[in-house]
Amino acid sequence: MPFAEHDGTSIYYETDGSSKHDTVAFVGDAAYGAWQWGWQHAAVTGPFESLVWDHRGTGKSDAPDGPYSVAEMAGDLDAVLADHGVRKAHLVGAGLGGMVALHYAKQFSRAKTLTLIGTAADGSSLAPDVRDRLLAEKTPDALHESLRPAVSEEAFAAGLEDVVEWRLADDASLPAQRAQFAALEAFDVSDELYEITTPAIVCHGTDDRVIPVEAGKELADGLPRGELVTFEDAPHLVHVEHSKAVNDALLDFLARHVDETFD
Template identity: 55%
Template sequence: MSTASNGSVSLYYEVDGDPDRGTVLLLGDAGYGAWQWGWQHAGLTGPFETVVTDLRGTGRSDAPPGPYTVDDFVADVQAVLEAHGSRRIHVVGAGLGGMVALELARLSSRPRSLALLGTAPVGADLTLDPLYGDPSDPDALEASLAAALSRDFLDAHPDVVEQVVEWRAAEDATPEAWAAQAAAVEAFDVSDRLYEVDVPSLVIHGRDDAVWPVERGRRLARELPRGEFVGLDGGHLIGIERSRAVNDRLFGFLGA
């Protein structure tokens, strides 16, 4: 358990695994704490070193007043990587974290590859509110999962739902921090600069994503110079709902 500083903002991160096998940085989606990587972390750690950081506004990182920008998150990530000593990394980003990964790859030579889950090159006109639940309200946290996971998954895995609600209550963004993170998504647009992201990029998207439409994922993969698209049946949190399929593709991609 470690912290890095970007100016006055303290950023929490955790490192596991052997750095000699390559480092994978995991960047999460708007509003969610690091719990969202539970389905990937255990599998990736061992074959790789993993670095998981709480974005500003979530978990054990600071939540300064917003609104935030993707550039703020990129600067935070650079601070974490400097503190950890990482030079070249693979980046796995979900939603907002995928946007941060894209901008990091555009501005920095650190990323060796990108894996982008349920993200988009443009944030305008996305209605993110259905994904959010106030951490102080367990009923709201559970209800908001209907926008993130398919009904079939929710009905089949009540134990997972119960555990996720507990994790979200402990780690997710407050209403103020959520609004600050959502503002970063809304303002992001890298659509005319994707040609500058020249690392291998795997785009994985749930075909039934109700909030981040799958067409935005297809567009992202199509316009990235080295992009590859994989569509899977499921909702926005595809790394949870289709964890085995996502992990298989991550292993194949990162191993290559």
């Protein structure tokens, strides 16, 4: 199993597809494990190489004591890409992962495009009461209840048994969840978006109760090469519940930039 090392922390990642193709690296949301990318991973593998990695505190990666920071997680991502020998990568980030991708594009040189799902330019759009509802001990009932703000009412009522099982296996522990959400809340590049000239698509559900769609609109407007795609009545986990529509937008965006290079 491949691990990259960054500042004494081992970061787990795995890849699928041919390294002869462009690499699409998935950067996860706070608390959630690699299961969240199952739908997108399957869609991009083939025309692209997919790379999925576990944030510090999540899955098979080390879980050092907090605090964590978005800058630190961006360093983890760079260590992963360097370990795998990736010169340029299309970054697909959700929530906290989108913030990591934004910081990465600003500070590092390997970002080819950005796909930002349910993401904001700063952490102030996440209300403390919503954060507290998302945090959960790793028990089936707690993990199910903590999905309520992130999914539609219909999905929540359906039980989400598979998702809960995946969360039990792969999600961050409660202390690591707290450290990841603290990193999200401390993040702010709202006054520096003009510096991020990487082509970007901002995907946002109009019924996102974690990061409101207005924050996504502001993010797309602030990025010099940003485009906004909204999904009607879709929740925060839009890439899970509306995976086909999100995948269509993602693949169309990637196809437009597959041959574009930056020196």
